[in-house]
Amino acid sequence: MVNATNDGNPQAGNAVPVLSVRGLTTSFRIGDEWRPVVRNMSFDIAPKETVAIVGESGSGKSVTSLSVMRLLPKGASRIEGSVRLNGRELLTLDSESMRRVRGNDISMIFQEPMTSLNPIFPIGKQIAEAITCHRDISSAEAKSEVLHLLEKVRIPNAKGRFDDYPHQFSGGMRQRVMIAMALASKPKLLIADEPTTALDVTIQGQILDLIKLLQEEEGMSVLFITHDMGVVAEVSDRTIVMFRGEAVETGTTDDIFNRGKHPYTRALLSAVPKLGSMGGRERPMRFPVIDISTGQTTTPETEAGSVDERKRPLLEVKNLTTRFDIRSGLLGRKSGAVHAVENVSFNLREGETLSLVGESGCGKSTTGRSITRLVEPTAGQISLDGYDVVRLDRGSLRKMRRSIQMVFQDPFASLDPRMSVGSAVMEPFIEHGLGSKAQAREKAAGLLERVGLKADMMRRYPHEFSGGQRQRIAIARSLMLDPKVIVADEAVSALDVSIKAQVCNLLLDLQQSFNLAYLFISHDMAVVERVSHRVAVMYLGEIVEIGPRQAVFENPQHPYTRKLMAAVPVPDPARRNVKRNLSTDEIKSPIRPVGFVPPQRQYREVSAGHLVQV
Incomplete structure (x- = not known):
């Protein structure tokens, strides 16, 4: 100890x-x-x-x-x-004395503000309750104090948002509300x-700056x-x-x-992806993996495979548009639409990783779901391994999905808790009629071994595995149909740093073994820099910058790309007092009125394949 x-x-x-x-x-x-x-x-x-x-x-x-x-x-x-x-x-x-200490002398901010805020009360009332519980003041004084706190945590238009409900705030703004509530009684100690x-x-950058400032x-x-x-x-x-x-x-x-x-401290530090560490390298790099008990490197940094650009793209997306109607009033008339994806175009080759990056709500996940037709696109063309995806009927669509599979952010939610992992991995193979149950079991066992698990784990259930192991199971299941393209939707976002390194290495190894193409959806810029061949930056449903990973990261052109990179926490204590001065504005709404016609976007070519919206 x-x-x-x-x-x-x-x-x-x-x-x-x-x-x-x-x-x-x-x-x-x-x-x-x-x-x-x-x-x-x-x-x-x-x-x-x-x-x-x-x-x-x-x-x-x-x-x-x-x-x-x-x-x-x-x-x-x-x-x-x-x-x-x-x-x-x-x-x-x-218990009563301890209750007076909590929220008065010590306050706590939790990871998920939506589960900490009551959805049926306005946020102003909830913060006021935190004040009146510990101080004998009038409602008017409490409201004045709440407005002061909301302004202190940099919530724009604090007076106008006093009566808003939690669901009307973005994730970052809800976290600011939680910080305001924690500060309500001027605690001596804040536990975050x-x-x-x-x-x-x-x-994240805004919240870190805010905590330091407060x-x-x-x-x-x-x-x-x-x-x-x-x-x-x-x-x-x-x-x-x-x-x-x-x-x-x-x-x-x-x-x-x-x-x-x-050794564990060194292992944690070595597994942290550092933005800028790929300077001068063209191809993705595996993460170093360190044995926690000895501190020795077990997997050295090595370059991943290259892409044969002479081959025709496996996936071609042209002018993809996906919108969701908003209906209101007694008759449910259309009053507007969420322009989730707007006029997006890109392609993807065998053995290539194209990363879609951006904040929540930018349309990157909807893009991935539109390509697989889990969400119906509004317009555009999608060509995948010879299939015209948008025009496929139900039977052909089912067949097409053998060529493209998804790995989701939360493997626990995507695995049936009542089904053994062996059955879950075997299910796609059996459902598509690709062979007998014995063949499915043999293939599933081989894939589980391939992703670093043991074949004798097939009888276990999802709750008996760690988060990183569950993600490996989800990856094994996605490979059962021998797909050519995998959409990895925030597949490593919820994982601890060392597990994240292991899963990223696994994805790179599988790519090299099976010549897989990845559409890698993420908001983690440091991981994206490590695993990508090319990068597309999305904002409000549009691609604002796209190009080879080295070009985008070493010469970012669009202001939004530079903003994303400036916000990444850098594992360097010398930056302890650095303030980013990031804007506190929420990401703009993608909701548009009926009849709205998006402007025609123009792109300029910065270098070979590196395009930026003007």
Whole structure:
């Protein structure tokens, strides 16, 4: 166990810590026994200091924060040790006293704001409730305070949005509402539990800047929980690395990043994709993979395959347009349309990865679903492996889908929990009548081995696998029909950093073995730079820049492309005080009135194959 105290922290000095944790051990009841999931954690947080707890899923970092807040279920959990806030022991407080501490002296921001906000109450009322619970003030005073908080967290037109409901806000704006609620009682300590994990890179940048700014203004201490080393480098003064319920290393963030000693710390840092690390390289590169127990590199960086540009494209998309009608009024008349994809054109060759990048709502996922006809396109042409996709009848469409398969972001949602993984992987082969059940079982076993699992796992169910293993199962299933094109829709976005590296390497290996073409949909610019041959940047349903990966990343031309790249957290503690000054504006709405005619877009060629919208 590492004693994570304030040694070496310039901000700590001799100040009394805001939070002092000693010997924290948290156990959960499993059957008749107590099983510890956090063991002997000790650390301090000084006034105005930010301490990050970093580790992968299951390391115990979120359980540590919930133990500090005493938010774990009483009968099923046991918290031992000492947790002192400004010298006051929290673990011995009665429930009512602890309730007064929460939201008053300590506040918490959670990963998913939509599950933390009540969908049936306006956000202004919800923030006001957080204030009136702890202070004896009138409704008018509470409203004035709420408006001040909304302005403080940079929500445009705060007065006009006071009565808006959570669903009327974007993900980034909902997270700002949660921060406003957390700040309502001017807490001494803010606990931020993965507050940016589910957000687009530009929104993530805004939230990180906002937390840093508010910390300076309010003088708060911050406990930041995350698995993103880039985020850690940008926000924290000191860092605690957790692995399997224990703190394995602690120190100043600069020490951890530049002089980290524990094999797990080095493994985490080596697996972080760094924007700009591909400078001068034309082809995608595999990630280095490090054995956590030894710190030794088990998979070195190697170049992936190249693309034969003399061959005819497997997939050709011309002027693809997909719109969704909006109907309103008593008779349900059409009042407008969501212009989700507007006049998009690109092609894709064997063995090539084309990445579609952009923020949520830009149309990249709808593009992938339109190509597979999971969503019906409004207009345009799609040619896939000799099929005219838009004109296919139901029977031909089913046959066409053998050539193109999708891997989704959440494999748990796309796997039937009542079906063994063997049956799930075999199902497409049997449904398409490609052979007997025995042949399907043999092929499924071979593919599971190919994606790094074991054939004897076929009898297990999805809940018995980790997130990374489930994604491997989804990839194996997508390969059962021998497709030529795979649409990977945010396929690695939800994975921990080391698992993400392994799955990306697996995709590159499979591409080389089977000559697969990938349409790789993502908002993670650092991963996209690593795995792509070409990149298309989407904004409001349109491609604003497209070209070879090296050209787009080393010479970005469109302002939106540059904005995306500027927002990527860089795993370098020297950037601790850098402010990006990103706009707080929400992404514009793609909703257009009836009869709207989109303007004709023009593109200029910057270099060979590198086009930018003018």
